[in-house]
Amino acid sequence: MKKWIAILAFWAVAMGANAASMQQLPQLTVQDQFDKPVVVDGQLEWLLLSSDKASGETVKNVLNKLGLTDLKAQKGVYLADISAMPGFITKMFAVPKMQDYAFKIGLIYDEEQLNGWPREEDKVTALRLKDGHIEEISYPASEQELENWLKGVLEK
Secondary structure: OHHHHHHHHHHHHHHHHHHHHOOEOOOEEEEOOOOOEEEEOOOOOEEEEEOOHHHHHHHHHHHHHHOOOOOOOOOEEEEEEOOOOOHHHHHHHHHHHHOOOOOOOEEEOOHHHHOOOOOOOOOOEEEEEEOOEEEEEEOOOOHHHHHHHHHHHHHO
């Protein structure tokens, strides 16, 4: 009996992991810091999402360190949820500062656009994608972990 319980438990965990990895990523179009469209679709192989200042700094530092400027050419995209930022601060300070970055950032002004997306508070969400489905969800806790994750994705 214990053997069957162990088998069923293993099967349930494996199916849960498989279901999470097969989750369809919603198609989304947002504007970047230059008011140009950024499209999240089935062509992407990876996506980074930051939802706060600290995780945004982590992404910025890693992308700069790796010299990644054209994320689309690398089949990736970076989205920043700035919905909690006051509009005045966004327009007067944040977006103009982001215009100095070497890479495009898809800006999320309305948190509703991210309903159902995998996220953890104060962490970068790193998604490996295939044909519009999430294959892997990671929450790197440091710049080094994000750098290692991103290098792994880019090597494939």
